[in-house]
Amino acid sequence: MEVLCAPTGADAQQARGSFQPDMVLLDLSLPDVNGLDLVHGFTAGGAGVIVVTASAEEEARVTALDTGADDYMVKPVLVNELSARIRAVHRRLQGRAKPMASLRIAVDPTQRLVTMPDGQNTALTEAEMLTMEALLQANAQPVSRDDISLLALRRKLHDDDRSVDQLVMKLRRKLGEIGCGERVILSVRRQGYVISTPSLFQLISEDETA
Secondary structure, three states, X not given: OOOOOOOOHHHHHHHHHHHOOOEEEEOOEXXXXXXXXXXXXXXXXXXXXXXXXXXXXXXXXXXXXXXXXXXXXXOOOOHHHHHXXXXXXXXXXXXXXXXXXXXXXXXXXXXXXXXXXXXXEEEOOHHHHHXXXXXXXXXXXXXXXXXXXXXXXXXXXXXXXXXXXXXXXHHHHHHHHOOOOOOOEEEEOOOEEEEOOHHHEEEOOHHHHO
16 A cells, blocks of 8 residues: 555645545544545545544544545554455445446436436436436535525525435435445535536436437
């Protein structure tokens, strides 16, 4: 393994382009940023992310995994176990990369269907399809929970309202059931949700359907 250490979030961001890591071990307690803010940038670039941090709280684990991290370990860690988890995540990434590289997943708003190249499909509700369209049209930029609520649920988002999160969770589950992968829709801290690899999808227009 070739290793590069970055003591701050800014250093990690600067090194990301030139070093292009396959795997990132990420602490949540960085001197300049919250480590969760870096998860999306690395996963969107294809890297695996293992959070290695001092917090053993369930909320921290769930948030990190929901944001897109592949694994979560609490310090102090055993070196042999850490190495094994690195290898396991790397195997999963390699296994997903080969079939996913050639996929073009059809998203048909008229029929409200998402169809895999092998013919598997799932029907979406109107709100789910509007959310899917918004995420794809954002072209890898996060769509806020407020915008999703106004567009898909047709109401303003209020404090403690988890309806958008429930909507995205159901959409993720439906996409996962037909084999789209577990990291298609990622949470971006304080920004909303994003499609990790929009190039995998083909949004079918009404003209194409006709």
